[in-house]
Amino acid sequence: MxxxxxxxxxxxxxxxxxxxxxxxxGLVNLALKKPAIQSSTFLNLTASLATDGLIGTRSTKNECSHTGVYHRNPNPWWEVDLGGVHTINRVSVLNRAYFAERLRDINITVISQDKTVTTECAFYQGSVAAAAWATVTCHPGTSGRFVRIQIYNEAYRDVLTLCEVVVEGLSPCxxxxxxxxxxxxxxxxxxxxxxxxxxxxxxxxxxxxxxxxxxxxxxxxxxxxxxxxxxxxxxxxxxxxxxxxxxxxx
Known part of the structure; x- marks a missing residue:
């Protein structure tokens, strides 16, 4: 025994x-299990579903975050709190399996700890394929505590769905x-x-x-x-x- x-x-x-x-x-996912918020929420599809580390692409199975459908808020956003200031190298987002055309023209910014300074990480132009990842490399030296993802899609400007978000940077020790x-x-x-x-x-x-x-x-x-x-x-x-x-x- x-x-x-x-x-x-x-x-x-x-x-x-x-x-x-x-x-x-190498780099680690700084966003994993970190708290997240979004401009509005549809049903129970909260922002934290995009940082839970579970790879799924169906919002109907509570696998993706989803902003409100009926709030009609233009340019919806999603934001994660990394818990401290970090240098950020890359950001990747996983698109949903259906209604994939809604995720396009993604603006990714990094916000300072006191939320007074916003720096552009990168802009992803065009659409993201269904159940596929889109990855951008931040401008050198980009650092901050909060990472915000926002879309400017006139056709579906009130809906932002993210099935997983990975923020790559050097891990805190x-x-x-x-x-x-x-x-x-x-x-x-x-x-x-x-x-x-x-x-x-x-x-x-x-x-x-x-x-x-x-x-x-x-x-x-x-x-x-x-x-x-x-x-x-x-x-x-x-x-x-x-x-x-x-x-x-x-």
Whole structure:
């Protein structure tokens, strides 16, 4: 019985931490599970249905947000609160499976924390195919706390339906992430050096290694240096080809 419990705990840990590590070297969905609002709401198709992480394209199954049909509010909008200021790289929206022609000419803006400054991320011109994604890349340096999506469609100007919205940017650091320091290498006590195909694998090795709290990774040689942090004399040096990843608790 005890061995079974240990096995299940190990499986749960691996599955749990895979979710955290899978985005270790890239962008994450900042909008996932975040609160959202919209200019009006049709029935119970609330704005939060577009940030629930469930990929569906039927509003009749409560899979999409939907602004009010009878409110006749021109240029309807949808907005997500990211919970803090972030640099935003890309925004993707998933269209509904039917009445798809309603989603077209999408204006995406980013709003500051105090809501006094609005910056254009990008404008998507034209229509979005049924049950398809539309993705835009924000202008470099675009940052803010709120992301607003708005349409200017004269034919269906009172209806905005979004089945899912993904806002990609760098993740805030928490206890389960490693913070990347590009082009830097940490001079610290080496626990072990191994070969890893990608930074994510190096991060997993660090997590599973006693006393490893950071690592250096070289994308050219696949070298993974598992490090122990704790000496105040530890320093970082500029070293092209290397990236230093620190545990966010340090």
């Amino acid at each position: 005890e061995n079974t419990r240990v096995l299940w705990l190990y499986i749960i840990l691996l599955c749990h931490y895979h979710w955290f590590f899978e985005e270790i070297d 928490d206890a389960f992430y490693f913070r990347k320091h590009p082009g830097q290498r940490l001079n610290s006590q080496l626990v072990e050096e191994i070969q890893s195909n990608k930074p994510m694998d190096c991060g997993k090795a660090c997590f599973l290694t006693t006393m490893c709290f950071a690592y250096n990774y070289n994308s050219d040689t696949s070298a993974c240096q598992l490090l122990k942090i704790g000496d105040p004399c530890d320093t970082t040096v500029s070293d092209p080809g290397w990236d230093f990843y620190s545990n966010c608790l340090n």
